[in-house]
Amino acid sequence: MKHGYLIAVLLVSLQISGLPDVFAQVPQTLDSVVVYLKHHTSKDTNYVRALNVMGRELHSGANPDYAKADSVLQVSEHIATQLQYGMGLAKAYTNRASIYYLTGRPQQALDYFQRALTAAENHKLNPRFICGAISNVAAALNKLHQYDKVVAMQLRSLRLQEQYNVQPRIATTYGGIGNAYRDLNKPREALSYYQQALALMHVEKNTSGMAIIENSIGVCYDGLEQYDKSLIYYKLALKHATEIEFALLQADILVNIGLALKLAKRPQEGLPFVERSLAIAQKQQNKESMANAYFNLGQIYEELKQYTPAEKHLKKALDLVTETGNKKKIADYTQGLADLYGGMKNFQQAYVFQLEKNKQIDSTTAVRTSAEVQRLVAQYKAEKKEQQIKLLHQQAQLREKELINKKLQTNGLLIGGVLLLLLGAAVSAWLLNRARLRRLEEAQRLRKQIAHDLHDEVGSTLSSISLLSGMVNSLIAQKRPESVERAVQKINSDARQILEAMDEIIWTINPGNDSLQRIALRLQEYAQPLMESKNIRFSFVTDPALYAVPISMEVRRSLYLIGKEAINNLIKYSEATEATVRFERKNNQLQVLIEDNGRGFDPAQPSQRTGQSSMKQRAEAMGGILKIHSSPGQGTRLQLVVGQ
Template sequence: MKNISLLVYFCYLVTGPYTVRAQVPQTLDSVTVYLKNHTSQDTNYVRALNVMGRELHSTANPDYKRADSVLQLSEQLAMKLQYGLGLAKAYTNRASIYYLTDRPQQALEYFQKALTIAETHKLNPRFICGAISNIAAALSKLGQYDKVVAMELRSLRLQEQYNVQPRIATTYGGIGNAFRELNKPREALPYYRQALALMKTTKNTSGMGIIENNIGICYDNLKQYDKSLPYYKQGLKHAQEAKFELLQADILVNIGLALKLSKRPEEGIPFVKRSLAIAQKQGHQAGMATACFNLGQLYEELKQYTPAETYMLKALQSARERNNKEQINNYTQGLADLYGGMKNFQQAYAFQLERNQHIDSMTTVRTTAEVQRLVAHYKSQQKQDQINLLRQQAQIREEELTNKRLQTNALLIGGLLTLLLGAAVSAWLLNRARLRRLQEAQTLRKQIAHDLHDEVGSTLSSISLLSGMVKGLIAQNRPESVERAIQKINTDARQILEAMDEIIWTINPGNDSLHRIAIRLQEYAQPLMESKGIRFSLVAEPALEGLPISMEVRRNLYLIGKEAINNLVKYSQASQATLRFEHQKEQLKVVIEDNGRGFDPAQPSQRTGQSSMQQRAKAMGGSLEVHSAPEQGTSLVLITSLVAQ
């Protein structure tokens, strides 16, 4: 797991050239003296406040609270003076504070304000292009990578249109980040190299360190650790030159992880300890948690379980205090794995259960939000229907008043006949609907009974037999056999829990959408992929959110995806894997692909379940194709129609 305590690239207008007039000093001490002696609150005063705010939050020991207060004064004075450049820079500097203190939504809001002011006051093109790239930076931390690419391309087009020279490095870095997060490190590297060359041109040492850190992460994703480590070490050197301690902490953790992945965990420990010391000095809670967790993993790799347990518990405590859901999820899973390796199965089960409950609570929140959205939509539609009905009634009354008596009688007779016909049709439709619901209920009952018998019955029998054996083994004084039997009981119990969870999820009507399937498969695949060191990504089109799907099709689709993911993890030896959901006209296309060793589909293979997957695809009215070749990866493509759903 990569360290994510630092943003993947920094803001152009904060680290890049800061254009001010010569009479305004550029260091914290000199600008403090300037502000004391400069009594006139004019545009120069605004510039000086912006310089002070920038220096307070971008130094080795940042004072974010004081910087924000200074920049609020700058913002208020710039608005009073209608000074566009000063206001845009105040917004940008405030955004960068939120950006560095893990408040990306606030950072995005203020970066957008800065862009609006820059465009309204027609500031120079370089400033506007940089403001667009800053918005992309905040979007990147929010995980909205499609919007990141759109914003960065917009910035590039403007740079080309106005011939901005030199080009803005973070624009290229932003595109590189988006590709990297989309699990395309090879596509990311050329953009990073362009960004690095531009950073060197402007001698931006902190920017160089950030880009070199990201290049190192790309090579780690490609499992080329001999290439990643030199970039990390060069990036660390630049971060030290710039006195950028948060960046140093980030790179130090990545060096430790690269050494762990290259089977040199003992060498990685001193680097991560240095990262922890920096985070403690800065009081950076998220950085401390990240360093502690990764230290724990390094000690776990060395089978030094006592320090591993200590550090990982500290990391989890910090994540809980900050209610960082992503870290809580990762750390509880890490502790469950650690205790499993220690053969402390009671603790392993407790942390695994906590992680599952955490995932369930997140799912409940998403489900509640979806229900509220549907209810609001229903109420809105209901009101519109009432308005339409009132309009129709008013129109009928108007026609009745203007028509002649004979026409009115004819309408009444026709209306009576229509009502009779409508009543007859309604009765027929009602009976038909009742019959269909009875058939669906009967089918559902049979399916649940079948699943419970297959998934739960045999496993419970196994647990019963093993439980009976344990008593005899204890009497025979065979502790090793007792331990194996208890482990098997524990494994079977987990399987039952998972099976029951899948059955309940399958029959829950709240999950009748393709988006729910995508989320479910991602939650199933992620821990399996991480256990094998596979970089996994899910790509699902936003349009899937509104597409309903029947229970039976949903069940078959989920089981096909689960089987394919299991085969991928067991046999592919891949470093990257992708699950894509695409909506093409009236069809759904699901692609599961990896860059593993592949196989010859015409020859007998270890991969199992292909015939079962083919049968499920046929039951859905779709088709399943498997494309593979030795050393060329594997791609499974499922296509099914959405018309009947």
């Protein structure tokens, strides 16, 4: 499986270049900045800032002019050096690096990202900028397939963010670690980092970043062979990339949509997407993007058994990557031709290309790199644990000194201490027994809950399947095919219902899901495809401060069921075009808001919307309050407040 994630690892540079300007008089659009530069002749810091804006807009717009952008940024770099203007110099380096990155020159991109980092550190720029510059270096290293160094740099950025309490955290740091795991074919590990990155991108309202991360999440779901999910994320990414006119990212996403459809055994549907990608890449004159489109077109034609166009496109792809010197792609595309000739029974040519491919790659490199990435992440986690252990050890030493001092007191105090110790032991034993009793009660309550859920969710449905299965033979004997078909469809429907119910029960009792982040992610995964099916513009926002907040099984279950019921009602009855789910922390309380712009209803009147009383009962049972605000024609707003 070969994806075209040319832009999938890009780029903190866009985020850094877009940091708020403290000088309001410097415009932020290409036309206005050109006018500004004509009238602003003084070569001061504002002039440098304007040049940086111009260079950024020239290379990141719908019709990028990389040569002109690079020329403008060279002037900015020169003036910033003369003025010793650190921020201007760091931004000039960053924007030049992003040009080299986009035009397939990763080594030059790495060089200039490192210069930007050095300038930021030497001029003591703000910690957020420095952390972003570190992540930029990691992005270039990823392009050079140095994944262990990628993780080392991203963890360095993450440590600094924690040290200086950078808020919100920089999304692309998490995305960069996700990229390294994804490129090492570890999609499950990558997904957790990507989801954190995407949540932060939503908070920042960073549309380009959202598109990049959504595209990468799609690649991960392809790796897990969950093509329905990958297509959902690809289409979201394409929508966002189109909104900001990010042409090369659109080309990349279109290729991935085509590949996902091919892997889902729908190659004919995928063909026009890849052809659109090729047209964009040719317009941009980007050889790497063109090569990627040609390669995937060849793969689709091969799937369709159309070997002549497949061979033509794969050879074009190999010629283009040979020009760019991308060794990994050369190896991949050479293997693609070897596989094609094998399928065509042209074993002589297949052998030639297989030998050529074997010269291109060192298979042990990936294994060593993967191990190093795992070691670095484990080391980072171990450091945090060691700090906690060190603190506990210091506290234990302090307590030990206090005990020694007590032993040196008078006999009376010693006897009193012994008595207190015995009393403490007795109290501890009593507390331990009480804790054990509480755990037994909790275990018993959990067993009853599971039994109740299995009986309600599964028992009756299994009985229905059993009865229907018994009827099928009778219906076949009676030669009633339509009735047989209806019975089989009902069996399939009931079986899916059981699987969904079992999945929810298992998810509910799994202690690994005891966090608000897991609830939010599950609700988002549940809601997203439903919203897509109704063409509802949907946003799901989670306060990053809630990620590490633990939560009990009972509260987690109630939260999930309330959210699920509210989303179901929204989908069925609201006729909305926009909807939002928001998890927030206010006044040390959890607030969950579910809003839509639909037709609304009068909460005081009987409604076809179901489960309102049940939702309120669940909210009260976990110590929360559920409020429903709605009126005809004014949409609906559901607000759940739970104390923490």
